[in-house]
Amino acid sequence: MKAITVTNPDDPSSLELTEVDTPQLRDGEVLVKVHATSVNRADLLQAKGNYPPPKGASEIIGLECAGVIEDPGTTGRTTGEEVACLLSGGGYAEYVAVPEGQLLPIPEGYSLSEAAAVVEVACTVWSNLGMLAGVREGQTVLLHGGAGGIGTFAIQLCKQLGATVAVTAGSAEKLETCRKLGADILINYKEQDFAEELTGRCDVILDIMGAKYLEQNLKSLNVDGQLVIIGMQGGRKAEINLGALLPRRLSVRGTTLRARSVESKAEVVRSTVENVWPLLDDGRVTHHIHTTLPLADAAKAHALLDSGEVTGKIVLEVGEV
Amino acid sequence: MKAITVTNPDDPSSLELTEVDTPQLRDGEVLVKVHATSVNRADLLQAKGNYPPPKGASEIIGLECAGVIEDPGTTGRTTGEEVACLLSGGGYAEYVAVPEGQLLPIPEGYSLSEAAAVVEVACTVWSNLGMLAGVREGQTVLLHGGAGGIGTFAIQLCKQLGATVAVTAGSAEKLETCRKLGADILINYKEQDFAEELTGRCDVILDIMGAKYLEQNLKSLNVDGQLVIIGMQGGRKAEINLGALLPRRLSVRGTTLRARSVESKAEVVRSTVENVWPLLDDGRVTHHIHTTLPLADAAKAHALLDSGEVTGKIVLEVGEV
Ligand SMILES: NC(=O)c1ccc[n+]([C@@H]2O[C@H](COP(=O)([O-])OP(=O)(O)OC[C@H]3O[C@@H](n4cnc5c(N)ncnc54)[C@H](OP(=O)(O)O)[C@@H]3O)[C@@H](O)[C@H]2O)c1
Ligand SMILES: NC(=O)c1ccc[n+]([C@@H]2O[C@H](COP(=O)([O-])OP(=O)(O)OC[C@H]3O[C@@H](n4cnc5c(N)ncnc54)[C@H](OP(=O)(O)O)[C@@H]3O)[C@@H](O)[C@H]2O)c1
Numbered sequence: 001m002k003a004i005t006v007t008n009p010d011d012p013s014s015l016e017l018t019e020v021d022t023p024q025l026r027d028g029e030v031l032v033k034v035h036a037t038s039v040n041r042a043d044l045l046q047a048k049g050n051y052p053p054p055k056g057a058s059e060i061i062g063l064e065c066a067g068v069i070e071d072p073g074t075t076g077r078t079t080g081e082e083v084a085c086l087l088s089g090g091g092y093a094e095y096v097a098v099p100e101g102q103l104l105p106i107p108e109g110y111s112l113s114e115a116a117a118v119v120e121v122a123c124t125v126w127s128n129l130g131m132l133a134g135v136r137e138g139q140t141v142l143l144h145g146g147a148g149g150i151g152t153f154a155i156q157l158c159k160q161l162g163a164t165v166a167v168t169a170g171s172a173e174k175l176e177t178c179r180k181l182g183a184d185i186l187i188n189y190k191e192q193d194f195a196e197e198l199t200g201r202c203d204v205i206l207d208i209m210g211a212k213y214l215e216q217n218l219k220s221l222n223v224d225g226q227l228v229i230i231g232m233q234g235g236r237k238a239e240i241n242l243g244a245l246l247p248r249r250l251s252v253r254g255t256t257l258r259a260r261s262v263e264s265k266a267e268v269v270r271s272t273v274e275n276v277w278p279l280l281d282d283g284r285v286t287h288h289i290h291t292t293l294p295l296a297d298a299a300k301a302h303a304l305l306d307s308g309e310v311t312g313k314i315v316l317e318v319g320e321v
Numbered sequence: 322m323k324a325i326t327v328t329n330p331d332d333p334s335s336l337e338l339t340e341v342d343t344p345q346l347r348d349g350e351v352l353v354k355v356h357a358t359s360v361n362r363a364d365l366l367q368a369k370g371n372y373p374p375p376k377g378a379s380e381i382i383g384l385e386c387a388g389v390i391e392d393p394g395t396t397g398r399t400t401g402e403e404v405a406c407l408l409s410g411g412g413y414a415e416y417v418a419v420p421e422g423q424l425l426p427i428p429e430g431y432s433l434s435e436a437a438a439v440v441e442v443a444c445t446v447w448s449n450l451g452m453l454a455g456v457r458e459g460q461t462v463l464l465h466g467g468a469g470g471i472g473t474f475a476i477q478l479c480k481q482l483g484a485t486v487a488v489t490a491g492s493a494e495k496l497e498t499c500r501k502l503g504a505d506i507l508i509n510y511k512e513q514d515f516a517e518e519l520t521g522r523c524d525v526i527l528d529i530m531g532a533k534y535l536e537q538n539l540k541s542l543n544v545d546g547q548l549v550i551i552g553m554q555g556g557r558k559a560e561i562n563l564g565a566l567l568p569r570r571l572s573v574r575g576t577t578l579r580a581r582s583v584e585s586k587a588e589v590v591r592s593t594v595e596n597v598w599p600l601l602d603d604g605r606v607t608h609h610i611h612t613t614l615p616l617a618d619a620a621k622a623h624a625l626l627d628s629g630e631v632t633g634k635i636v637l638e639v640g641e642v
Contacts, residue, residue, distance in 0.1 A: 210563045229563055236564040242531045242550055243557035245575025252573045254566025 003060050003093030004298045012047040015299040023097040031071035032098050036116035037062045037091035039301050039314040053089040054259055062091020066115035075100045082106050084115040086123050086269055088258055092298055101266025104273055107280035117287045117313040121153035124257050126272045128228045137162030139203035146183055147174035147311040152288035155181040160279055168194050177311045195219040211235035218244045229254040288312030294319055324381050324414030325619045333368040336620040344418040352392035353419050357437035358383045358412035360622050360635040374410040375580055383412020387436035396421045403427050405436040407444050407590055409579055413619055422587025425594055428601035438608045438634040442474035445578050447593045449549045458483030460524035467504055468495035468632040473609035476502040481600055489515050498632045516540040532556035539565045550575040609633030615640055
């Protein structure tokens with residue numbers, strides 16, 4: 001089959017369609033013919049060699065896709081069934097092997113390309129804000145990078161949970177996108193100090209900056225506040241004043257979806273389909289696609305995401321390769 | 322009334338019985354005639370001026386007591402009723418004003434002095450390990466300072482919750498005390514590196530060392546592991562590698578009981594009475610009293626706790642003052 005590979009290990013932009021082996025099915029996996037995949041920031045890291053796939057996962061980039069079951073393997077699934085897939089890797093390809101627990105239905109009225117744009121963000125946002133942090137009505141949630149793939153989805157979901165939503169973004173345009181999606185408090189991090197604006201007000205923060213924002217995030221938390229870190233775009237190592245945690249009973253947690261076991265991923269998928277899919281089915285929460293490109297243009301897609309010009313997701317369609 | 326006060330602000334050992342005003346009742350409070358109080362490590366900090374009482378709390382030292390209701394105020398309580406009390410301060414005295422929500426029954430068969438030795442540890446341990454961390458059967462819990470006031474209680478409670486209990490302590494004798502209370506894994510922190518022994522094995526850690534143990538604690542946590550910090554005997558400021566949190570989905574949380582609001586303390590007390598008191602009533606969990614001294618010997622009691630020679634609690638009896 002054809003798949004995108006990094007042809008020159010020293011050049012993360014050397015993403016080219018090359019001929020590779022079609023994946024072998026393991027027990028409990030189905031083979032999916034990929035119609036579309038979409039780009040995650042982690043894909044850029046992986047292309048640079050900075051985010052090695054977990055043990056047993058495909059070496060090919062790509063954390064989500066939608067397509068058609070080509071071979072149901074030992075599962076009870078049907079050939080030809082349309083599915084969306086949460087992947088540990090392997091999405092930038094014609095075919096991918098997927099544990100049955102990581103298959104999701106196509107949301108009502110969604111094309112396969114649209115479905116490929118919501119799986120990773122829905123599972124990430126729900127597992128962190130729904131399952132772990134338990135965001136609920138009346139709470140204030142701060143979402144960093146509100147105009148990104150994760151952010152554009154999280155804003156909508158938090159509004160559905162009844163929360164007041166604060167976001168950070170780097171431009172007035174991006175903040176306007178966030179406002180349209182439902183964000184209540186808009187902070188341009190290039191001009192304002194979010195911790196000044198939000199001191200002691202946030203019940204939950206979904207953070208993608210790591211070290212750079214740690215102190216400000218703690219300052220922004222309310223009593224019983226929870227900081228959930230899913231990205232470290234601003235570094236890993238920070239000084240922490242533990243004395244700041246105790247009187248307000250703050251918690252700092254970090255998670256990655258990709259490192260979860262197959263069982264744990266299946267649990268996330270089950271809960272996401274149960275709680276988030278109904279919101280997609282009737283449009284209360286919707287995909288936010290910046291642009292759609294052919295899979296062969298993966299390098300262009302990565303450069304585009306890297307440019308900071310993107311709001312929401314970039315979809316890659318496999319088409320005829 | 323008589324109460325212990327720090328008579329020389331520059332000398333934390335200048336703890337003397339002096340004449341002070343009897344506390345005025347606020348709405349919802351009862352006046353308790355104190356029979357006994359007990360010493361907490363925080364009392365030593367407060368005597369040194371390092372742990373100022375929260376706003377509105379008594380300036381007098383003492384976080385728990387047991388005694389008899391002298392004046393029920395506006396509550397429906399009865400004069401003469403024996404009660405144990407969780408305090409924000411004021412225990413080292415003849416009388417103390419207590420919000421009704423912070424009154425607990427005397428456990429079955431307990432003397433008032435014995436009751437004064439379990440309130441703060443029970444509420445602290447239950448609020449952190451039961452209510453917040455949700456310790457459950459089959460989990461492994463690490464308790465630092467297993468032979469201390471908190472530790473001796475936490476070991477027993479965790480065993481009742483069905484956990485495997487690891488403890489650290491500074492001597493073979495203290496570890497033997499821990500073993501007798503039910504601890505399964507005994508680590509002499511002066512001779513062993515607990516993080517080497519327990520790498521990746523702990524589901525929950527109750528920490529009292531703060532900065533000094535942060536890195537080792539994180540190393541010791543299992544997937545989904547929770548570090549709950551209630552003391553900072555080893556300092557506040559530490560470097561944290563946030564990258565260590567994400568793949569194992571670790572959480573770091575800090576709490577203090579004393580800083581909770583009156584409503585939040587009442588919730589802790591209610592849940593502690595519901596879940597822990599039955600275990601005290603029939604002796605499945607029991608008090609661990611090192612020694613009992615007259616209140617007038619508060620300075621001696623503080624020196625004793627400071628010496629590191631204590632296992633469990635020191636009780637101070639008011640008697641005739
Ligand atoms: N742990 C997990 O399971 C998991 C899963 C999915 C994603 N992630 C992580 O989540 C993050 C977002 O992923 P994504 O796919 O949504 O990426 P994305 O679409 O590239 O979004 C990242 C956003 O970060 C914003 N940003 C950059 N610097 C910022 C700053 N200093 N303050 C606030 N925002 C800033 C950018 O917007 P501006 O132009 O406004 O700066 C951009 O919109 C990434 O770090 C990714 O690795 C983690
Ligand atoms: N946040 C809250 O709500 C709350 C409530 C109650 C208590 N606390 C805190 O919890 C801690 C324990 O309180 P406590 O009243 O039980 O005090 P305690 O009886 O004095 O116990 C402290 C214990 O710490 C041990 N220790 C000292 N250095 C250690 C080290 N490097 N590693 C492991 N253990 C060490 C000592 O035992 P060794 O002789 O074995 O060293 C001692 O048994 C204190 O820091 C206190 O402030 C917090």
